Amino acid sequence: DAGITQSPRHKVTETGTPVTLRCHQTENHRYMYWYRQDPGHGLRLIHYSYGVKDTDKGEVSDGYSVSRSKTEDFLLTLESATSSQTSVYFCAISDGQGLEAFFGQGTRLTVV
Amino acid sequence: GENVEQHPSTLSVQEGDSAVIKCTYSDSASNYFPWYKQELGKGPQLIIDIRSNVGEKKDQRIAVTLNKTAKHFSLHITETQPEDSAVYFCAALSSGNTPLVFGKGTRLSVIA
Numbered sequence: 001d002a003g004i005t006q007s008p009r010h011k012v013t014e015t016g017t018p019v020t021l022r023c024h025q026t027e028n029h030r031y032m033y034w035y036r037q038d039p040g041h042g043l044r045l046i047h048y049s050y051g052v053k054d055t056d057k058g059e060v061s062d063g064y065s066v067s068r069s070k071t072e073d074f075l076l077t078l079e080s081a082t083s084s085q086t087s088v089y090f091c092a093i094s095d096g097q098g099l100e101a102f103f104g105q106g107t108r109l110t111v112v
Numbered sequence: 113g114e115n116v117e118q119h120p121s122t123l124s125v126q127e128g129d130s131a132v133i134k135c136t137y138s139d140s141a142s143n144y145f146p147w148y149k150q151e152l153g154k155g156p157q158l159i160i161d162i163r164s165n166v167g168e169k170k171d172q173r174i175a176v177t178l179n180k181t182a183k184h185f186s187l188h189i190t191e192t193q194p195e196d197s198a199v200y201f202c203a204a205l206s207s208g209n210t211p212l213v214f215g216k217g218t219r220l221s222v223i224a
Contacts, residue, residue: 031211033211035214040216041216042118042201042214042215042216042217043156043201043214043217044214045211045212045213048211058211090155090156092155097144097205097210097211098143098144098163098205100146100158100161101146101158101212102158103148103155103156103157104155105153105154105155106153106154106155
């Protein structure tokens with residue numbers, strides 16, 4: 001299995017609170033991605049990174065920010081969590097576009 | 113940008129029968145088409161992929177076909193087994209630096 005770890009695996013938080021999810025990789029892959037998975041919507045890209053401090057928005061980036069200060073870590077922050085952000089969040093890594101993407105185990109976030 | 117449609121959303125087959133999942137894409141410049149399998153409680157995992165210079169690819173019981181003219185590609189699973197039960201995602205990669213775009217997924221149930 002690819003060395004990719006998401007933390008926490010589960011989190012319950014209150015509306016309006018900030019939340020940070022962490023993705024850590026040991027593969028030294030250049031690309032890192034954050035997706036959310038919701039019933040009926042499949043996997044939707046939130047943000048991605050193509051190098052340290054190089055990030056770009058995905059399809060559903062509103063309400064989310066990211067940071068990548070080191071190759072191995074990609075952080076996803078919900079500045080002020082809302083109930084619509086209740087979801088399962090997946091981090092993925094790849095060594096290049098058009099190469100296999102490896103997914104983490106996911107983080108189940110519930111905003112109450 | 114790229115748009116990927118996937119059908120059906122759910123599929124039930126008897127053990128030993130074949131299963132076919134179909135996807136269409138919108139960007140004629142897309143050149144990489146992977147398929148991912150997601151088992152319950154886990155992240156998606158690549159099972160097979162195909163590039164635009166190839167029309168068909170096989171790996172044991174699974175195969176993928178690509179029709180560039182019609183802009184669709186399909187996953188074929190033969191001799192299905194209960195362990196094939198999972199959610200399957202197709203995806204497409206446009207040229208350039210844009211990440212994979214996923215279909216909404218197909219929940220396959222293999223009935224013993």
